[in-house]
Amino acid sequence: MLNGPRFLKHDGGLTLIEVLAAIVILGVALSGIAKLFAMTAEQNRFGEEQQWASSIAQSEIAKMGTSGVTAFLNQQQPDVVKNGTTFHTVIHQVQPLPAWARTSGLQSSNGPNLVDVEVDVSWATSFHGVKKNHQVTYTQLFSQ
Numbered sequence: 001m002l003n004g005p006r007f008l009k010h011d012g013g014l015t016l017i018e019v020l021a022a023i024v025i026l027g028v029a030l031s032g033i034a035k036l037f038a039m040t041a042e043q044n045r046f047g048e049e050q051q052w053a054s055s056i057a058q059s060e061i062a063k064m065g066t067s068g069v070t071a072f073l074n075q076q077q078p079d080v081v082k083n084g085t086t087f088h089t090v091i092h093q094v095q096p097l098p099a100w101a102r103t104s105g106l107q108s109s110n111g112p113n114l115v116d117v118e119v120d121v122s123w124a125t126s127f128h129g130v131k132k133n134h135q136v137t138y139t140q141l142f143s144q
Helices: 016-067 099-103
Strands: 080-082 085-093 114-127 130-143
Touching: 016 080, 016 085, 016 114, 016 130
Parallel strands: none
Antiparallel strands: 080 085, 085 114, 114 130
């Protein structure tokens, strides 16, 4: 008794076409996962670099608070290298003072002289041949 044409019967194994299709689907899925891991690693590194830059800027502001602002203004700051990334720091005075500082009565003829200082920390990264420049800026109002 015949149950149908012989070429329609499946003996339990996989055909070459099925194996190739599975390999292609697996390859596409794995390449997507690999790209996801690469993007996550890039974002983690950027977050780490941003944290370092913030720490450098906060450290410079703390030094100005204890040593005085004038020692730091218009002075070349040494570059800081962390994990192969070079951070460049620039400290400068912001002119004029912010409007809220001028109108709040903090800046008076017989009171302290206020100085608005900006600390810029910049660095460059490269990912897959694309170079990106980044910057963190902190501003602090000091009295002299």
